[in-house]
Amino acid sequence: xxxxxxxxxxxxxxxxxxxxxxxxxxxxxxxxxxxxxxxxxxxxxxxxxxxxxxxxxxxxxxxxxxxxxxxxxxxxxxxxxx
Numbered sequence: 001x002x003x004x005x006x007x008x009x010x011x012x013x014x015x016x017x018x019x020x021x022x023x024x025x026x027x028x029x030x031x032x033x034x035x036x037x038x039x040x041x042x043x044x045x046x047x048x049x050x051x052x053x054x055x056x057x058x059x060x061x062x063x064x065x066x067x068x069x070x071x072x073x074x075x076x077x078x079x080x081x082x
Contacts, residue, residue: 015049029065032058036074044068 007015032046041049047058061068
């Protein structure tokens with residue numbers, strides 16, 4: 001199990017505020033799609049940002065909602081390669 005680097009305290013505060021505003025799974029998954037399209041963040045980082053318990057749970061929820069995996073979504077909707 002790899003250790004995650006701690007975020008800057010200000011970033012943690014921002015993430016906490018965002019999680020409160022976008023607390024529904026639908027909103028979290030929609031916004032995670034935006035992150036997949038616009039950034040090179042890993043599934044683990046996106047899962048952490050949006051408050052999923054693990055990257056596996058994020059991938060499972062994302063796939064159920066969108067019908068494709070986060071990696072496939074990124075491949076189809078952005079210029080980033082996975």
